[in-house]
Amino acid sequence: xxxxxxxxxAAFMRPASIxxxxxxxxxxxxxxxxxxxxxxxxxxxxxxxxxxxxxxxDHMAVLNMPMDALKRSHTVTSFEPFTLLSALSQVTERxxxxxxxxxxxxxxxxxARRFASLDHLSAGRAGWNIVTTSNxxxxxxxxxxxxxxxGDRYARARESYDVVTGLWDSWADxxxxxxxxxxxxxxxxxxxxxxxxxxxxxxxxxLNIARPVQGWPVIVQAGASDxxxxxxxETAEAVFTxxxxxxxxxxxxxxxKSRAEKVGRSRDHLKILPGCFVVVGDTIEEARAKRxxxxxxxxxxxxxxxxxxxxxxxxxxxxxxGPLPEIPESNxxxxxxQRAIDLARSENLxxxxxxxxxxxxxxxxxxxxxxxxxxxxxEWLTSEGSDGFTIxxxxxxxxxxDFVERVVPELWRRGxxxxxxxxxxxxxxxxxxxxxxxxxx
Numbered sequence: 001x002x003x004x005x006x007x008x009x010a011a012f013m014r015p016a017s018i019x020x021x022x023x024x025x026x027x028x029x030x031x032x033x034x035x036x037x038x039x040x041x042x043x044x045x046x047x048x049x050x051x052x053x054x055x056x057x058d059h060m061a062v063l064n065m066p067m068d069a070l071k072r073s074h075t076v077t078s079f080e081p082f083t084l085l086s087a088l089s090q091v092t093e094r095x096x097x098x099x100x101x102x103x104x105x106x107x108x109x110x111x112a113r114r115f116a117s118l119d120h121l122s123a124g125r126a127g128w129n130i131v132t133t134s135n136x137x138x139x140x141x142x143x144x145x146x147x148x149x150x151g152d153r154y155a156r157a158r159e160s161y162d163v164v165t166g167l168w169d170s171w172a173d174x175x176x177x178x179x180x181x182x183x184x185x186x187x188x189x190x191x192x193x194x195x196x197x198x199x200x201x202x203x204x205x206x207l208n209i210a211r212p213v214q215g216w217p218v219i220v221q222a223g224a225s226d227x228x229x230x231x232x233x234e235t236a237e238a239v240f241t242x243x244x245x246x247x248x249x250x251x252x253x254x255x256x257k258s259r260a261e262k263v264g265r266s267r268d269h270l271k272i273l274p275g276c277f278v279v280v281g282d283t284i285e286e287a288r289a290k291r292x293x294x295x296x297x298x299x300x301x302x303x304x305x306x307x308x309x310x311x312x313x314x315x316x317x318x319x320x321x322g323p324l325p326e327i328p329e330s331n332x333x334x335x336x337x338q339r340a341i342d343l344a345r346s347e348n349l350x351x352x353x354x355x356x357x358x359x360x361x362x363x364x365x366x367x368x369x370x371x372x373x374x375x376x377x378x379e380w381l382t383s384e385g386s387d388g389f390t391i392x393x394x395x396x397x398x399x400x401x402d403f404v405e406r407v408v409p410e411l412w413r414r415g416x417x418x419x420x421x422x423x424x425x426x427x428x429x430x431x432x433x434x435x436x437x438x439x440x441x
Contacts (some may be wrong), residue, residue: 008388021297053096062135069305089122098127098428124213224335233259239375249385276333303359
């Protein structure tokens with residue numbers, strides 16, 4: 001009898017909770033996003049529970065909503081991802097450390113160097129979340145008056161992937177001979193100069209750091225548009241996605257895995273990990289009451305600000321108690337815009353109701369007992385809706401502790417989640433192969 005499929009679990013930790021009201025919840029740490037002692041505790045707790053990865057998204061603009069909403073937001077301050085994960089690499093041993101690197105605003109040489117450094121510091125636990133950056137306000141912080149067009153952002157991202165991975169292959173694994181007697185530090189035959197000249201990028205190389213421990217840090221991707229799905233199929237080894245229900249999850253899973261196979265990749269080397277907001281209670285009623293309390297802490301100014309970001313248009317001008325008007329295309333996230341529109345239409349929500357939903361958390365949510373949550377996760381796993389989840393905690397530390405202390409043991413009991421790590425690197429733990437150097441033996 002074959003072993004049951006195993007869940008992969010990452011933790012979405014920037015912001016520490018995705019919910020706008022999280023920092024106000026009774027018993028929560030209001031400064032969870034910017035307090036190293038707290039973040040160290042969270043990472044070590046996740047590692048004890050054998051989570052695959054601590055996943056840190058990034059935000060590159062503060063002034064992205066009206067001040068009345070912004071002043072209530074806990075996301076305005078956070079550690080720079082590489083600085084934080086480098087520090088966490090020294091107080092953890094096995095959990096993966098995944099950070100966002102923007103292909104729109106970060107130079108590929110910087111991305112390659114930072115992730116290679118993190119991979120060496122962590123002994124092979126780094127992952128790069130490829131993001132094109134959907135927020136147009138970020139462009140103003142990088143000398144651009146207008147955000148790069150959606151299609152161009154994805155074309156640049158694809159080229160950036162080629163450049164970054166090529167830079168990681170600058171050196172053979174055994175290039176640094178360090179022959180003290182003969183005074184030879186490295187073998188020149190084990191060095192490759194990239195000399196990339198493309199549509200968006202011109203990068204000579206080589207990278208001034210040895211090849212990463214994992215060959216390449218694990219490639220993570222988060223887009224859900226058609227261009228995002230194709231980028232994931234061609235490049236990603238883990239996909240962080242937003243799927244509202246199992247039917248949508250199964251469609252996304254089948255589509256992206258099929259695209260990967262069409263470009264010659266193994267479907268097993270691409271892990272689909274949708275974001276999942278989890279609230280745990282002794283009873284389903286108690287869990288729902290926790291969620292309701294949390295949602296009640298979201299001010300309407302925040303809610304309409306979140307709606308504006310999702311739609312790519314200023315929703316404060318809409319009639320709060322009327323239906324959502326027709327929303328034209330924008331240069332922001334296409335998948336985020338469509339999810340908001342679909343939610344409003346399917347549930348006949350007013351602008352106010354939609355805003356309140358988005359101001360808290362509008363994606364996939366599992367709200368219930370440890371057993372009911374495990375039931376849902378097992379159904380997603382066995383019916384090929386996902387390979388696991390990127391868990392989003394409702395508030396910290398209580399929401400994280402509830403999941404680790406109550407849901408994880410239930411997953412262990414069912415035999416669908418590891419009790420011990422399989423290896424020392426993130427690739428080993430995710431069951432991913434180490435890439436061969438494309439230029440050197």
